[in-house]
Amino acid sequence: MDDPLVLAALFVGTAALYSSVGHAGASGYLALMGLAGLPQAVMKPTALVLNLVVASIVTIRFGLAGLIAWRRLIPFLLGSVPLAFAGGAISLPGSLYRILVGIVLLLAAARLARTADTAAAEAGGADGGDPSPTPTPPSAPLPVAIAVGAGVGLLAGLTGTGGGIFLTPILLFTGWATTRMAAGMSAAFILANSAAGLAGNLVSLRSVPPQIPLWAGAVVVGALIGSSLGTRRLGTPALRRLLAIVLLVAGLKLVFLP
Numbered sequence: 421m422d423d424p425l426v427l428a429a430l431f432v433g434t435a436a437l438y439s440s441v442g443h444a445g446a447s448g449y450l451a452l453m454g455l456a457g458l459p460q461a462v463m464k465p466t467a468l469v470l471n472l473v474v475a476s477i478v479t480i481r482f483g484l485a486g487l488i489a490w491r492r493l494i495p496f497l498l499g500s501v502p503l504a505f506a507g508g509a510i511s512l513p514g515s516l517y518r519i520l521v522g523i524v525l526l527l528a529a530a531r532l533a534r535t536a537d538t539a540a541a542e543a544g545g546a547d548g549g550d551p552s553p554t555p556t557p558p559s560a561p562l563p564v565a566i567a568v569g570a571g572v573g574l575l576a577g578l579t580g581t582g583g584g585i586f587l588t589p590i591l592l593f594t595g596w597a598t599t600r601m602a603a604g605m606s607a608a609f610i611l612a613n614s615a616a617g618l619a620g621n622l623v624s625l626r627s628v629p630p631q632i633p634l635w636a637g638a639v640v641v642g643a644l645i646g647s648s649l650g651t652r653r654l655g656t657p658a659l660r661r662l663l664a665i666v667l668l669v670a671g672l673k674l675v676f677l678p
Contacts, residue, residue, distance in 0.1 A: 424631040427452060428638040435474050435642025440649045442482060442588070442603030444474040444610045445639065446581035447528040450521055451670030458629075460517050464580035465624040466632065468508075468614050471582050473636050474643040475611035481647035487604030492597065495565035496605075497612050500573025500583060504613040507577020508620025521579050522674030528585045529667035560596045569609075577617040582610025 430452050431445075438445035446467045453463045482488055512520065560568070568590060576583035584606035591597040597605060618625070 424634055427456060427631075428634050431470065431635050431638040432642040435470075435639035436646035436649075437642075439474055439478045439643045439646030442478060442487075442605075442607040443584045444471040444478060444582050444607070444614065445642075446471045446579075446610075446614070447525055447585055447667060450580065451525050451667050454518075454521070454525075454670045454674050455666075460514050461624070461627040462629055463521075464517075465618065465621075465628050466635070467580040468618045469625075469628060469632060470635060470639050471580075471610060471614040472618065474639050475582060475607060475614055477640065477643040478607040478647045479611045482604040482607045485604075487600050488608050489597065489601050489605055490608075492559050492601075493605045493608055495560065495562050496569035496572075496587065496609060499566035499569030499571075500576070500609065500613050501616045503570045503573035504577040504583070504616035505620040507574045507579075508617035508624075510578060511621070511624075512578060517579075518674045522671045522676075524575070524579050524581060524585070525667045525671030525674065529664045529671060531585060531589055532664040532667065533661065557595050557597055557601070560594065573613055573616070576613040577620060580617065582614045582617075584610040 431449060434445045434448035434452065438448055449467045449470050450463055453466065458466075479488070559565075568587075572583040572586045572590075575581075575586065587609050588602050588606045591602040591605065592599065
């Protein structure tokens with residue numbers, strides 16, 4: 421599992437699945453690195469670098485497809501970017517970081533497991549549209565959007581994720597976005613927070629392993645595949661269940677094992 425080539429192959433699949441739903445895969449990369457036993461100093465900056473690579477591709481692809489509602493997204497970014505920067509500058513004690521990341525992975529696993537059976541319905545069919553015409557959803561109130569963005573941004577910066585795994589369900593639960601709109605908004609949200617998190621602690625890049633060019637190339641391949649599928653349909657139920665299991669195992673390991 422600690423073989424760089426094995427991790428690269430797993431990163432391809434992770435990036436493909438996550439990018440198909442507008443995400444960049446940080447929780448998946450953290451899960452795999454946690455299972456491989458990589459140290460905290462390596463996990464956080466590596467996840468953010470890979471996130472930046474994938475989120476850039478996904479944002480461009482989803483943007484060109486007209487799936488990013490920029491006016492709805494900006495208030496969330498106003499709150500998230502400064503806090504992601506601040507969170508990135510904070511280096512948590514190793515035990516606390518492992519527990520916090522483990523909780524994030526468990527929440528991500530629950531999210532994927534809950535949506536596995538509805539993935540096909542969320543995709544809106546093969547034509548890429550919503551299952552049926554729906555009214556334009558209301559925008560989030562400005563103060564609420566800023567506050568939500570701030571909370572998610574801080575968590576993203578602390579853990580080395582982009583925050584999309586939290587923003588997407590919030591947008592859907594509140595009815596502030598359709599499924600495909602939420603995917604597009606999450607892609608740009610993740611890109612901005614990943615960049616801010618890294619900027620908050622540029623010195624952490626010294627801990628990025630020498631295998632990063634290999635892994636970056638791997639996630640580029642995955643992102644190109646996944647984002648191409650994601651502009652037409654969302655991730656399949658079987659893949660979501662499989663990834664949920666990986667996140668569950670990794671989360672339990674980080675929380676309960678030394």
